[in-house]
Amino acid sequence: MTKTFFKILILLFFVSCSKDDNTSDTTPTQTMYFPPASGTTWETTSISDLKWNQNAVQPLLDYLELKHSKSFIVLVNGRIVLENYFNGHSATTNWYWASAGKTLTSTVTGIAQQEGLININNKVSDYIGQGWTSETIAQENLITCKNLLNMTSGLDESTDAVDPASLNYKANAGTRWAYHNVYVKLQDVVAQASKQTWQNYFNAKLRDKIGMNGTWVQIDNNSVYASTSRSMARFGLLMLNKGKWDNTTILNEAFFNEATTTSQNINLGYGYLWWLNGKASYHLPQSQLQFNGSLIPTGPNDMFMALGKNDQKIYVIPSKKMVVIRMGDVANPENPTFALSGFDEELWTKISALYQ
Numbered sequence: 001m002t003k004t005f006f007k008i009l010i011l012l013f014f015v016s017c018s019k020d021d022n023t024s025d026t027t028p029t030q031t032m033y034f035p036p037a038s039g040t041t042w043e044t045t046s047i048s049d050l051k052w053n054q055n056a057v058q059p060l061l062d063y064l065e066l067k068h069s070k071s072f073i074v075l076v077n078g079r080i081v082l083e084n085y086f087n088g089h090s091a092t093t094n095w096y097w098a099s100a101g102k103t104l105t106s107t108v109t110g111i112a113q114q115e116g117l118i119n120i121n122n123k124v125s126d127y128i129g130q131g132w133t134s135e136t137i138a139q140e141n142l143i144t145c146k147n148l149l150n151m152t153s154g155l156d157e158s159t160d161a162v163d164p165a166s167l168n169y170k171a172n173a174g175t176r177w178a179y180h181n182v183y184v185k186l187q188d189v190v191a192q193a194s195k196q197t198w199q200n201y202f203n204a205k206l207r208d209k210i211g212m213n214g215t216w217v218q219i220d221n222n223s224v225y226a227s228t229s230r231s232m233a234r235f236g237l238l239m240l241n242k243g244k245w246d247n248t249t250i251l252n253e254a255f256f257n258e259a260t261t262t263s264q265n266i267n268l269g270y271g272y273l274w275w276l277n278g279k280a281s282y283h284l285p286q287s288q289l290q291f292n293g294s295l296i297p298t299g300p301n302d303m304f305m306a307l308g309k310n311d312q313k314i315y316v317i318p319s320k321k322m323v324v325i326r327m328g329d330v331a332n333p334e335n336p337t338f339a340l341s342g343f344d345e346e347l348w349t350k351i352s353a354l355y356q
Contacts, residue, residue, distance in 0.1 A: 032321070033078035034237065034246040037211035040091075042230070045079040047354070056353035057082070063350055067311075067343060069328035070095060071229035074351075077321045078237050085229075086328070094214060094226045095327045098308030099338060101225035102183060102273035104206070104235065106149055107243075109186050110255035110272075111205045117193040120145040127189040133167035142173040148183045149272035150263035155182055157286075160221040177266035179285035179338065183273060184223045198223075210234050210245045229327050236314045236323035239304075260304045269295050275339065277303040285338040295340055298348040307339040324351065 035042040047054050061084055064072050070089035074082040085091065097104075112118045118127060124143050125132060133140050133155065147153045154171040157178040161167075167182060187198040194201045199216050207214065212234050214227025238244070239260075243251030259272035262279065269275060269282030278301025281292050294301065299315070306314035310330040316323055331343035 030077050032241060035078070035211065035234070037209075043079045045076060045081055047081065050076060050081065050355070052081075052354045053356075056350070060350040060354065063347070064326070064328075067328070067331035067347075068333075069326060069331075071325065071327045073229055073233045073323075073325040074354075075233055075237060075240075075323040078240075083229075089229075089327075091230060092228060094228055096217075096308075096312070097225045097227070097232065097306070098310060098312045100232075100306035100308030100312040100314055101223075102308075103239075103306040103314070104202070104225055105183060105186050105223075106259050106271075106273035107235075107239075107251055108190060108202050108206055109145065109149065110243075110251050110259065112190045112193060112201075113255060114252045118145060118189060120149060124148065124185060124189060127192050128185065132164055132185065133169075134164050135167070135169045139169050139172070144173070145186060145189060146263075146272075147173045148186050149259075150270060151177050151179055151183070151273075152264050152266065153178075153180060153182050155180055157181075162221055174264070176288075177264060177270070177283055178288070181221055184221075187223055206235075206250060209248070209250055210238055229325055232314060232327065233323060233325045236306075236316055236325060239314075240316050240318065240321065240323050271304065275305040275307050277301055277305065284340060296344045296348055298345050298352060307344075309338050311341060311343050313344070320355070 033043050047057060064084070065086045069086050071086070072082065072084045073080065089095070109118070109120065113120055121144055123141050124145055125140055130137060130140065143153050152174050154169065154173040154176055156168040156170040157180040159166050160181040162182055162184055170176065170178070190201055191198045202216070212227060212231035214225055214231050217224050217226055238250060239256070242253045243249060243256040260274050260276065261271055262268045262276060263271045267283040268279040269277070275295060277295050277299050279294065281290050282295050283290060296303070300317045300319055302319050303315055303317045305316070311326060311328060313326040314323070326347070332341060335341065
């Protein structure tokens with residue numbers, strides 16, 4: 001009788017463990033998937049496979065369409081869970097990334113460093129020569145490539161222009177965080193160091209290796225990337241995997257870790273041109289105010305983000321093995337922003353309803 005009792009206890013234990021395994025984690029234990037570099041093949045997984053809430057899907061899609069979205073993609077473990085297009089957009093339509101494309105510049109800067117072409121701790125003028133600002137040589141020599149990556153150049157951010165006459169001293173480099181278009185000088189740094197055009201180096205070292213499409217377009221003072229939504233998703237997937245594409249290292253993990261953690265002590269919510277959720281405080285573009293709390297309280301704390309004007313978004317969530325893409329027009333036309341907007345918080349309330 002005693003043996004029978006213990007057999008029952010063991011059976012109940014394994015049944016309990018099995019039940020917990022099925023319900024305790026919304027992310028399935030499956031291998032990471034990478035779509036082929038060419039063609040349109042891309043594996044999918046369903047809401048039901050993930051044991052997510054099917055009833056939360058339509059309210060999310062209705063909200064996205066209401067907010068002038070053009071595309072929305074959710075990946076889990078690299079597989080497409082949701083892929084939706086709105087307002088005449090399609091899977092083959094290119095759209096601009098706006099400032100979400102800053103993260104492409106960050107990544108390729110890291111690639112140039114791992115190839116020994118540059119060192120981000122060196123001053124910018126080592127690569128593009130002196131006189132690229134209107135500062136004194138002593139002031140200009142304080143500005144390193146890292147200062148451009150983390151927005152602490154000390155230059156006056158009141159204009160987007162990046163000609164020397166427009167790049168004026170505001171503070172010593174490293175002492176002030178301000179969202180500034182001067183980061184585009186990193187593209188000149190990489191071009192000079194590689195002895196190639198920025199476009200050619202970018203294509204060879206990043207775009208073509210992970211099967212993206214797209215091109216860089218010069219709009220006024222801004223270098224803007226445009227591609228399909230799936231190409232944006234491919235880049236998000238690369239970053240979810242810490243710079244690796246399948247078994248190939250595109251960006252080394254050391255630089256990835258620096259890029260996606262707090263990069264200076266002024267704006268805790270900023271890495272190397274990436275926005276970081278879940279920090280104690282943050283700053284926003286066009287402001288010197290410090291805001292306490294997480295950038296997107298409704299979103300996962302470990303999320304890091306590429307945020308662009310008119311609500312172009314890449315959200316990467318390591319704990320969920322998840323990438324979320326949104327392209328479109330500005331969600332709240334009455335209150336346009338360069339990065340974070342009220343749209344992010346409301347959108348994440350609806351996204352999180354899928355898996356909570």
